Amino acid sequence: MKLDKEEKQLLDSVESGEWKTVLDFKDEAKKYQEYAKATFRKDKRVNIRISGKDLMGIQKKAVEEGIPYQTLISSVIHKFVSGRFREVS
Numbered sequence: 887m888k889l890d891k892e893e894k895q896l897l898d899s900v901e902s903g904e905w906k907t908v909l910d911f912k913d914e915a916k917k918y919q920e921y922a923k924a925t926f927r928k929d930k931r932v933n934i935r936i937s938g939k940d941l942m943g944i945q946k947k948a949v950e951e952g953i954p955y956q957t958l959i960s961s962v963i964h965k966f967v968s969g970r971f972r973e974v975s
Contacts (some may be wrong), residue, residue, distance in 0.1 A: 924964065 948955035
């Protein structure tokens, strides 16, 4: 069977032990469903000005994640204010 690049990366990730079993899947799934609901609930409008370079970078990341760039911005803001945003070094 021939794997594409993404499938190969996933297989390598599983085989290297990066994936962990979730012991209480129902509770864990419910928790992340609530995060998603809170992230995607939109009841206020905000207009900001950012640099063209930053916007292009955000749009590129959004394409990589497969989501609209405004949704990505909203998600990042939500994670930051809820204390779940972590800087990767």
